[in-house]
Structure formats: C-alpha cells, structure tokens
Amino acid sequence: MPEEFLNLVHLDEAVRLLLEGLPEGGVATEEVEVSSALGRVIAGDIIAPEDVPGFDRSGMDGFAVRASDTFAASEGLPVYLERTGEVPMGRATAIEVAQEQAVRISTGGVMPEGSDAVVMVENTEVSRETVEVVKGVAPGENVIRKDEDIARGALLFSRGRVLGPAQAGALVALGITKVSVYRLPVVGIISTGNELVPPSETPGPGQVRDVNSTALAASVVRAGCLARPYGIVADEFGLLLEASRRALAECDALVISGGSSMGVRDLTVDILDQLGPPGTLAHGIYLKPGKPTLIAVCDGKPALGLPGNPASALTVFGEVMVPVLAALRGENKRGGPRTVQAVLDRSVASATGRLELVPVSLGLEGELLKATPIPGKTNLIGTLARADGNVRIPEGREGIERGERVTVELHDPFTTGRGERAQ
Amino acid sequence: MPEEFLNLVHLDEAVRLLLEGLPEGGVATEEVEVSSALGRVIAGDIIAPEDVPGFDRSGMDGFAVRASDTFAASEGLPVYLERTGEVPMGRATAIEVAQEQAVRISTGGVMPEGSDAVVMVENTEVSRETVEVVKGVAPGENVIRKDEDIARGALLFSRGRVLGPAQAGALVALGITKVSVYRLPVVGIISTGNELVPPSETPGPGQVRDVNSTALAASVVRAGCLARPYGIVADEFGLLLEASRRALAECDALVISGGSSMGVRDLTVDILDQLGPPGTLAHGIYLKPGKPTLIAVCDGKPALGLPGNPASALTVFGEVMVPVLAALRGENKRGGPRTVQAVLDRSVASATGRLELVPVSLGLEGELLKATPIPGKTNLIGTLARADGNVRIPEGREGIERGERVTVELHDPFTTGRGERAQ
Numbered sequence: 009m010p011e012e013f014l015n016l017v018h019l020d021e022a023v024r025l026l027l028e029g030l031p032e033g034g035v036a037t038e039e040v041e042v043s044s045a046l047g048r049v050i051a052g053d054i055i056a057p058e059d060v061p062g063f064d065r066s067g068m069d070g071f072a073v074r075a076s077d078t079f080a081a082s083e084g085l086p087v088y089l090e091r092t093g094e095v096p097m098g099r100a101t102a103i104e105v106a107q108e109q110a111v112r113i114s115t116g117g118v119m120p121e122g123s124d125a126v127v128m129v130e131n132t133e134v135s136r137e138t139v140e141v142v143k144g145v146a147p148g149e150n151v152i153r154k155d156e157d158i159a160r161g162a163l164l165f166s167r168g169r170v171l172g173p174a175q176a177g178a179l180v181a182l183g184i185t186k187v188s189v190y191r192l193p194v195v196g197i198i199s200t201g202n203e204l205v206p207p208s209e210t211p212g213p214g215q216v217r218d219v220n221s222t223a224l225a226a227s228v229v230r231a232g233c234l235a236r237p238y239g240i241v242a243d244e245f246g247l248l249l250e251a252s253r254r255a256l257a258e259c260d261a262l263v264i265s266g267g268s269s270m271g272v273r274d275l276t277v278d279i280l281d282q283l284g285p286p287g288t289l290a291h292g293i294y295l296k297p298g299k300p301t302l303i304a305v306c307d308g309k310p311a312l313g314l315p316g317n318p319a320s321a322l323t324v325f326g327e328v329m330v331p332v333l334a335a336l337r338g339e340n341k342r343g344g345p346r347t348v349q350a351v352l353d354r355s356v357a358s359a360t361g362r363l364e365l366v367p368v369s370l371g372l373e374g375e376l377l378k379a380t381p382i383p384g385k386t387n388l389i390g391t392l393a394r395a396d397g398n399v400r401i402p403e404g405r406e407g408i409e410r411g412e413r414v415t416v417e418l419h420d421p422f423t424t425g426r427g428e429r430a431q
Numbered sequence: 432m433p434e435e436f437l438n439l440v441h442l443d444e445a446v447r448l449l450l451e452g453l454p455e456g457g458v459a460t461e462e463v464e465v466s467s468a469l470g471r472v473i474a475g476d477i478i479a480p481e482d483v484p485g486f487d488r489s490g491m492d493g494f495a496v497r498a499s500d501t502f503a504a505s506e507g508l509p510v511y512l513e514r515t516g517e518v519p520m521g522r523a524t525a526i527e528v529a530q531e532q533a534v535r536i537s538t539g540g541v542m543p544e545g546s547d548a549v550v551m552v553e554n555t556e557v558s559r560e561t562v563e564v565v566k567g568v569a570p571g572e573n574v575i576r577k578d579e580d581i582a583r584g585a586l587l588f589s590r591g592r593v594l595g596p597a598q599a600g601a602l603v604a605l606g607i608t609k610v611s612v613y614r615l616p617v618v619g620i621i622s623t624g625n626e627l628v629p630p631s632e633t634p635g636p637g638q639v640r641d642v643n644s645t646a647l648a649a650s651v652v653r654a655g656c657l658a659r660p661y662g663i664v665a666d667e668f669g670l671l672l673e674a675s676r677r678a679l680a681e682c683d684a685l686v687i688s689g690g691s692s693m694g695v696r697d698l699t700v701d702i703l704d705q706l707g708p709p710g711t712l713a714h715g716i717y718l719k720p721g722k723p724t725l726i727a728v729c730d731g732k733p734a735l736g737l738p739g740n741p742a743s744a745l746t747v748f749g750e751v752m753v754p755v756l757a758a759l760r761g762e763n764k765r766g767g768p769r770t771v772q773a774v775l776d777r778s779v780a781s782a783t784g785r786l787e788l789v790p791v792s793l794g795l796e797g798e799l800l801k802a803t804p805i806p807g808k809t810n811l812i813g814t815l816a817r818a819d820g821n822v823r824i825p826e827g828r829e830g831i832e833r834g835e836r837v838t839v840e841l842h843d844p845f846t847t848g849r850g851e852r853a854q
Contacts (some may be wrong), residue, residue: 177640220600387740391742
C-alpha cells in the first residue's frame with residue numbers, strides 16, 4: 009500500500025488541521041453600506057451610539073393615562089376618565105395628562121408628559137368627552153421605554169456576527185449606514201487532469217468535461233466567498249506548480265481538484281509541499297465519498313487536493329472547506345444545520361392563544377446546547393437582532409417550561425453567506 | 432372591537448390565500464449562463480442529451496482484467512496475470528485485454544477492449560511482467576459504465592428545481608452551459624408612517640428612522656428575489672395610493688409596512704382594496720409577533736400590509752411572504768428547515784469503516800416523509816444532483832435499516848436563494 013494512504017485523518021481532524029494553520033487575527037476589513045452588506049461579517053464590536061426608539065412610545069393604539077387612575081377598573085365597575093385631545097404621530101406633543109385624564113394615542117406615538125401607561129382601545133368605551141376604562145393597566149404597560157429596544161452604550165453585536173436582515177435593521181435604527189466588515193476571502197480553483205475539456209467542448213474519446221471549475225465555484229459563492237477559477241491545468245509538474253503558485257499568491261485559499269489517480273495525487277502532494285510550509289498535512293480522510301483528499305496549509309493559507317470526481321469533490325468541499333471559509337470570513341459561528349435541538353433554560357409563558365415565535369440565543373454549557381429566550385419584548389428589532397433563532401409555541405400551549413427540549417429554527421445568518429465570482 | 436380585527440386567519444391559511452391568488456402558470460423565463468445561475472430555478476425539464484461519462488471508465492487505480500480470470504484469487508492462492516502496457520489518460524486506447532492479461536489503468540481511464548473489471552492496485556503485487564491478484568473481482572467491479580452517471584434521454588431535473596452547485600455541475604457535465612430559468616420576482620417595498628425619517632437623518636422629537644426599507648429589502652434578497660424599495664410615503668391616502676399603484680405595476684409583489692395603528696391600518700385596507708380585485712382577504716393573523724398583518728391579492732399579485740414594527744414586519748415577512756416568493760420564483764419545493772426527520776425506505780449498508788454520507792431523495796407518503804437512498808454509486812454527479820440531502824452513517828455503524836428514522840441534512844437548494852437589489 010502506498011505510503012500516503014497511511015496518513016488518514018478523521019473529518020473533524022481535517023478541519024482542525026486547516027483551522028490551526030490560519031494566521032492569527034489577520035483578515036483585512038473594509039467599509040460597506042449596510043444596505044448592501046447582507047451576509048457580510050461585522051469586523052468590530054458595535055456599541056449603540058444612541059437609544060432606540062429614543063423616546064417613550066406607545067406600543068398600542070389606545071389612551072395614554074396615569075396607571076394609578078385605572079387600578080380599580082373592571083368590566084363591572086369601569087373607571088371614567090376625561091378625554092383631552094390626541095397625540096400627533098411623528099411630532100413632539102405639548103399635551104399633558106393630568107389626573108383622571110386620557111389622551112388618544114396611536115402605536116408609536118410619543119407618551120405625553122404626565123402619562124405612564126396606555127389603555128388599549130379594545131379595553132375602552134369612548135364617547136366625545138369621556139373614556140370608559142374596563143381593564144386597569146400597570147405603570148409602563150403598553151409603553152416602549154426610550155431605551156428598551158437598544159440602550160445607548162450597550163454592546164449590540166460582537167465582531168464576527170453575520171449581517172442578516174435583522175442586524176441590518178438594528179444598525180439602521182441606530183443611524184449606522186456604513187459598517188466595517190471583513191474582506192471576502194477569495195478561493196482559487198484549479199482543475200487538473202489530462203482527460204478534461206472545457207464544458208463548451210465536445211469530449212473526444214477518453215475525455216470528459218471539466219465539471220469542478222463550475223461546481224466548486226458555485227460552492228464557494230454559496231459559502232459567502234469569492235470564487236476565482238484558474239481553468240484546466242495539465243497534469244505536468246511545472247505547469248501545475250506555476251498555476252498553483254499564482255493562485256495561492258492571488259487568493260486566500262486554494263483547491264486543486266483532479267488528483268484521484270495515484271500519479272496525479274503524488275504530483276499534487278509534491279506541489280502542495282512546494283507551495284509553502286508546512287505543506288501537506290494529511291493524505292486522506294476517513295469519509296465516503298472523499299477518502300483521497302489532500303489536506304495542506306501553505307504559508308498560512310488552506311489548500312486542498314480534492315478528488316477529481318465532482319460528487320466527491322463537492323461533498324468534501326462542503327464538509328472540510330466550508331467551515332474553514334467561515335473562519336476566513338471572520339465568522340464567530342461556524343454554520344451547521346438550520347434547526348438545532350436545545351434545552352430551554354428559562355420558562356416562557358404564552359397567554360396569547362396565538363402561535364408564538366420566541367426569539368432565543370444559543371450557548372453551549374459543557375456538552376449541552378442551551379436556548380435562552382431573549383429578555384425584553386419580543387417585538388423589538390434589538391431583540392430580534394440579538395437572537396440566534398426562534399422557538400415556536402403552538403396555538404393552545406400556554407408556554408414551555410425551563411428544561412424542556414426545544415427545536416430552535418436558526419435565523420439565516422447561521423446558514424447563508426453571499427458571495428460572487430471574482431474577476 | 433373594530434370590525435377588521437374579526438377577520439383573522441391562521442398562518443397556513445394566510446399563505447394559502449396568497450398562493451391561491453397567484454395566476455396559473457405564468458412566470459416569465461430567461462436564458463442564463465449556468466456558471467452564473469446559482470440559486471435560480473430551472474424553468475423546463477432537463478432531459479440528458481448524452482451519456483455521462485460517455486465511455487466505460489475505471490473507478491479505481493489498478494489493472495483492467497477479465498473478471499473471470501480472477502474469480503479464484505485469494506490471499507493464500509493468488510492468480511498471476513500477464514502485465515501488458517498501460518491505458519493513457521484522456522485518450523482512446525488500442526490496447527486489448529486478452530485472457531489472463533492485466534493492463535495498468537488509472538481512475539478515469541478508458542476501459543480497454545476485452546476487459547470487464549478493475550482489480551484495485553491495493554489487491555495486487557506487481558512485478559515487471561506479472562500482476563499477482565490476491566482478491567477476485569466480479570464483472571463490472573470498479574468500473575463506471577458509460578451511462579451510469581447520467582443516461583442519455585433520462586429526466587435529470589423537473590422544472591422548479593433550484594440550481595445549486597451539484598445541479599450546475601450535472602448540467603456542465605452534459606455540455607449544457609446555458610439554461611432557461613424563471614425570471615427573478617421583484618418585490619416592491621413601501622414604508623409608510625408620518626413618524627419615519629431616512630436612516631441617514633437624525634430623528635426629531637417623536638420621529639424614528641425607517642428600518643423596514645433596509646431590513647425587508649435584505650429579506651427579499653435572502654429569499655432569492657429582487658428588492659425594489661420605494662422609500663418612505665406619508666400616511667396620506669392619495670400619496671400612498673399613487674405610490675402603491677406604481678409599485679404594484681412595476682413589481683410582482685408588494686409589501687407596505689407601517690400600518691399598525693388603526694388609522695393607518697384602515698388607510699392601508701382601503702388602498703389594498705383599490706389596487707385591484709379581490710383586494711384585502713384577511714385583516715390579521717393568529718401569530719405573535721405579527722397579528723396586525725393585512726393579507727391581500729391585487730390583480731394576481733400578493734400584497735401585504737405589514738406591521739410598522741420592524742421585528743414584527745421581518746417575522747411576518749419570513750413566515751408569510753417567503754413561501755409565496757418561493758412559488759413566484761417557480762420553485763417546486765417550498766423551503767423549510769435545513770434538516771428534516773424522515774423514515775428510510777430502503778436499507779443501506781456501509782462496509783467502509785468510514786463516516787459515510789448517503790445521498791437521498793425525499794418524498795411524502797401520506798403524512799410520512801420518506802428518505803430514499805439514490806440508487807447507483809454515491810460518487811456520481813448525477814446522483815448528487817438528484818439528491819435532496821444526505822443521511823450520515825457514522826463510523827463503526829454497518830448501515831441503516833429500512834424503516835429507521837433518520838435526520839436528513841438538506842442540500843442548499845432547499846434553503847438558499849440568491850437575489851439582488853433591483854435598480
């Protein structure tokens with residue numbers, strides 16, 4: 009048995025070898041518009057420069073009141089308040105709410121001076137001069153405090169967070185329209201094999217079309233990186249070394265596919281060893297398909313020798329290279345499935361009688377994945393932007409107990425990158 | 432209680448109302464390069480125009496032989512064959528394999544005339560003139576038949592398939608470099624609310640920044656569609672109607688966000704009713720967050736009145752609009768989580784001792800989701816391109832029995848679209 013087949017590693021070891029070979033801390037950054045930064049990775053911690061919403065707002069349509077005036081209210085014994093005007097939308101108001109007064113307010117309106125709660129319109133009967141309140145409110149009820157969504161000085165995101173729609177929304181809410189993100193890694197793609205012809209050509213006897221340049225480029229884009237295909241290079245040491253050197257110099261990572269036959273594998277090992285230290289680290293993976301994969305790091309850049317077989321090449325790329333590219337992209341989370349099983353670490357109640365989506369953050373506690381409901385109102389952009397996913401409380405359930413196993417539906421940033429084909 | 436709150440629907444009903452309102456069959460198509468069609472939806476059935484690989488190929492490095500010559504071979508009693516030359520890569524070969532002969536062949540080489548199997552190099556001892564075979568092969572063993580990956584005339588994909596890396600690879604393998612796909616749907620986005628200012632402005636008293644134009648545009652892109660934001664429109668019937676009319680005319684779907692307060696909700700209902708029949712179909716959803724959502728179809732186009740609250744708007748968009756956009760994109764599968772639980776409907780063995788990824792297709796049988804291992808070798812691009820996902824057989828397991836519950840890791844086309852911001 010040829011020697012190189014003796015140095016096989018397990019899948020997680022293959023990924024670890026590549027990750028350990030990356031240089032410390034060194035991904036370049038650039039400034040981009042938030043509106044075109046979807047899928048990009050935030051390069052610095054974001055500290056909120058101001059409060060959101062910035063003023064105490066009504067969370068409901070109803071009447072701004074002094075809560076203490078309504079404590080006694082019930083269906084049988086309503087409280088009657090004096091109706092005095094209406095808060096305009098989008099403007100400050102000079103209206104004040106005195107004792108036993110109620111001021112009409114819409115969702116999002118500024119809480120008028122003197123008021124501390126909003127009675128929902130559903131819990132009132134309104135005449136021209138009087139508001140009949142049939143259910144009391146507590147101080148703060150149906151009010152969104154001026155710093156309740158995002159508080160000035162709070163850490164909104166740590167660097168490494170992937171920018172999804174909710175994160176973009178939270179930045180924009182703060183007036184942050186440009187953001188520093190990590191540069192997109194460029195992945196060089198070389199197809200080697202004397203039997204390969206470009207896709208547009210008709211293969212002669214014994215020839216096949218080069219599938220990997222197209223399919224791997226698509227995989228690179230799907231992983232949120234830039235693909236730079238270098239075309240088909242013949243199985244000839246000098247030519248392949250020259251193309252690989254150029255690709256490694258111009259790119260952040262390199263995949264050479266085609267070396268499944270032993271001659272080409274040996275050639276590829278030699279080339280990976282010449283590209284820069286430490287060179288080839290493993291000569292295969294305990295994985296089907298994908299065993300004949302070469303794992304290398306050359307001058308701090310990950311390089312793979314993939315099987316020529318496209319199905320094997322794509323599978324290994326997804327299993328081995330995608331997590332490494334996530335790290336090169338600067339992500340602090342490494343992808344994974346779109347739903348995960350976790351244990352809820354705080355009970356949540358649902359009294360709405362509706363299907364309820366509860367935003368949660370995820371964290372490992374030893375081996376246990378814990379889902380923590382985000383504190384605060386669930387309908388705030390700051391809450392959504394901090395969440396890793398949702399837990400679903402079906403209609404008719406009154407909540408989920410601490411300690412129950414839940415399925416977390418992960419938000420997009422875990423799963424989707426966005427890249428392009430480099431020029 | 433205002434009348435519109437009485438007409439609430441469940442989440443699945445909201446989606447169904449919108450889907451039923453779409454016109455029959457009518458998404459336009461366009462021709463695009465396969466290399467830039469990632470995430471696009473294939474608009475016609477793809478029938479393979481030729482065989483892949485197109486010739487009988489070796490699947491291993493080894494020796495092309497007549498299988499019958501090796502039947503008796505074992506470690507204790509090897510068979511000795513005459514060594515006669517080597518098959519070149521990427522060319523036809525005139526070499527023939529006569530009885531008791533063996534010809535050196537690399538993975539991917541053309542099977543020479545007369546041979547019907549390949550003995551892996553690991554199962555041979557080779558001298559200059561003789562090949563000692565220590566393990567027999569069956570006819571066809573380690574050979575990929577000329578139509579084994581994709582057979583000419585076979586249905587490769589049905590229309591509605593999302594083009595991922597494996598699908599792009601399969602097309603290119605067939606020499607198909609351009610493909611007909613559905614046009615990307617354009618989603619118009621209007622933010623309404625007199626309290627809104629653009630993200631770049633500093634809000635005055637009672638004002639907040641328009642978050643939804645940015646966040647919903649990102650959601651549209653993530654759903655694989657084109658976003659066309661129309662900016663902030665004041666809560667004024669004439670202005671909002673004019674902007675909505677224009678947006679609906681220019682786009683395939685419309686979302687108006689901002690109408691959470693009753694006045695604006697009523698205004699939005701009136702506008703959705705004026706845009707085209709049937710207009711507003713439901714005035715709310717049994718969902719938290721997101722109850723005050725308006726569901727409408729106007730002249731065959733879906734239109735939503737979303738809550739102004741960004742967290743609610745994003746959540747409802749994801750739950751209600753994304754499945755509808757998948758349909759507008761022409762997808763024949765409707766997204767969903769990235770892993771699903773299914774029942775395996777054919778046993779698979781794994782004798783490799785390695786972690787094994789088995790490509791499966793998914794199908795509903797009544798209420799039961801079944802995972803069917805794709806027949807044929809797992810390392811073929813045609814196999815991978817037909818699969819919906821993988822089942823993992825861990826190292827040390829000898830297979831999975833028919834009827835076992837399995838977790839299927841879905842391939843990307845289920846989860847990821849790719850879009851852009853429209854001009």
